[in-house]
Amino acid sequence: MKKILVTGGTGFIGSHTVVELQNKGYEVVIADNLSNSSENVIDNIFKITGKKPAFGKVDVAEKDQFFKFLSQHSGIESIIHFAASKAVGESVQQPLKYYRNNINGMINVLEAMKEFNIPNLVFSSSCTVYGQPEKLPVTEQSPIQPALSPYGNTKQINEEIIHDFLSVNQGLHCIALRYFNPVGAHPSSLIGELPLGVPANLVPFITQTAAGIRECLSVFGNDYNTPDGTPIRDYIDIIDLANAHIAAINRMEENKQKSSLEFFNIGTGRGLSVLELIKTFEEATGVKLNYKIVGRRAGDIEKVWADTSYANKELGWKAVVPLKETLLNAWKWQQKLADN
Ligand code: UD1
Numbered sequence: 001m002k003k004i005l006v007t008g009g010t011g012f013i014g015s016h017t018v019v020e021l022q023n024k025g026y027e028v029v030i031a032d033n034l035s036n037s038s039e040n041v042i043d044n045i046f047k048i049t050g051k052k053p054a055f056g057k058v059d060v061a062e063k064d065q066f067f068k069f070l071s072q073h074s075g076i077e078s079i080i081h082f083a084a085s086k087a088v089g090e091s092v093q094q095p096l097k098y099y100r101n102n103i104n105g106m107i108n109v110l111e112a113m114k115e116f117n118i119p120n121l122v123f124s125s126s127c128t129v130y131g132q133p134e135k136l137p138v139t140e141q142s143p144i145q146p147a148l149s150p151y152g153n154t155k156q157i158n159e160e161i162i163h164d165f166l167s168v169n170q171g172l173h174c175i176a177l178r179y180f181n182p183v184g185a186h187p188s189s190l191i192g193e194l195p196l197g198v199p200a201n202l203v204p205f206i207t208q209t210a211a212g213i214r215e216c217l218s219v220f221g222n223d224y225n226t227p228d229g230t231p232i233r234d235y236i237d238i239i240d241l242a243n244a245h246i247a248a249i250n251r252m253e254e255n256k257q258k259s260s261l262e263f264f265n266i267g268t269g270r271g272l273s274v275l276e277l278i279k280t281f282e283e284a285t286g287v288k289l290n291y292k293i294v295g296r297r298a299g300d301i302e303k304v305w306a307d308t309s310y311a312n313k314e315l316g317w318k319a320v321v322p323l324k325e326t327l328l329n330a331w332k333w334q335q336k337l338a339d340n
Pocket residue numbers: 086087088126128148152181200201202203205217218219220221230231232233274297299300301
C-alpha cells in the first residue's frame with residue numbers, strides 16, 4: 001500500500017482528498033495543526049471509509065515538530081500539501097501571519113522531500129494567480145498577474161519557490177493544481193466545510209442564510225460587465241477536486257510528467273454568475289433564498305473560469321458531479337451541522 005502524507009488533511013479540501021485516497025487503497029498520514037478544523041474529522045473519515053488515517057497534531061510551518069513527525073512515519077512516497085491559511089480578507093489585515101505560515105510551511109515541505117527521500121508533491125495552488133485574465137476561459141499558459149492579497153501572493157511565491165527548488169534537485173517532482181472555486185460536501189454529510197465565524201465565501205454564506213443563521217445574503221455588485229451584472233466563477237465539486245489530486249499522484253507515480261513541475265487548472269470549464277448560482281441552489285434544494293444586491297467587494301475579480309482541456313487530456317481527469325448535486329450536498333451538510 002502506497003503511503004501519502006497529507007498536510008492540512010482535516011481541512012475542507014484535505015479531508016475529502018483523504019477519503020478518496022483511502023477509497024483508492026492509499027495509506028494516509030495526516031499532519032495538521034487543527035488551526036481551522038477539528039480532530040472529529042478523523043472519526044468521520046473513518047465512518048466513511050472504515051479506515052483511520054494516522055494523525056499528528058503538527059504545525060508544518062514549525063520545522064522541528066514537522067521533521068520529528070516525519071521521522072516517525074517512514075515509507076512516505078508522496079506529499080499533498082494543503083496546510084495553509086486561506087482567508088483573503090484576514091491576509092490583508094495580518095500579512096505576516098500569512099507569509100510566515102504559508103511560506104515557512106512550503107519551505108519545510110520541500111526540505112522534507114529532500115531529507116526523507118519523498119519524490120512527489122502535489123501543491124494546492126489557486127486560480128487567483130491569473131488575476132483578471134484577458135482571455136477566457138483561462139489556460140495554464142495565461143500570464144500570472146500581480147496578486148491582489150497577501151494570501152494570493154503566497155500562492156504565487158510558493159509556485160516560484162517550488163520551481164527554483166526543483167530546478168536544482170533532480171528526481172523530485174511537483175504538480176501544482178490551480179483550483180477554481182471549490183464547493184459542496186461529501187454526500188454522506190459526514191464531512192464538509194467548517195467556516196470559522198461569518199463565512200467569506202459564497203456557498204457557505206448561502207447555506208447559512210438558507211438555514212436561518214444569517215438573515216440575508218449580500219450579493220456584492222450587479223454592475224459588472226457580465227450578462228446579469230454579477231461576477232462569474234467556475235464552481236467545482238469538492239469530490240471532483242479531491243479526485244484531481246489522485247490523478248496528479250498517479251501521473252507522478254507513473255513518471256508521465258513532461259517536466260519536474262507542472263500546472264493544471266482544476267475547474268469545470270463552466271462559468272456561472274452569482275445570481276445563476278443562487279437560482280441553481282434554490283432549484284436544487286427547494287429553499288427560497290433571502291438576498292439583496294449591495295456594492296462591490298474590494299478586490300473581487302469580474303469573471304474567471306477554467307479551460308480544463310489540458311487537465312482532462314494529461315491527467316485523464318474531468319469534473320463530473322452536476323452542480324445541483326453539489327449544492328444539495330452543501331445544503332444537507334449545513335442542515336446536519338445545525339442538528340448537532
Ligand atoms: C476567493 C479568493 C480566492 C480564494 C477563494 C477561496 C478573491 C479575489 N479570491 O475567491 O483567491 O482562493 O476565495 O477562499 O478574494 N459573493 C457574494 N456574497 C457573499 C460572498 C461572495 O456576492 O457573501 C460573490 C463574490 O463577489 C464572488 C463570488 O460570490 O463574485 C464568489 O466569492 P467567494 O466564494 O468569496 O470566492 P472568490 O472571491 O471567487
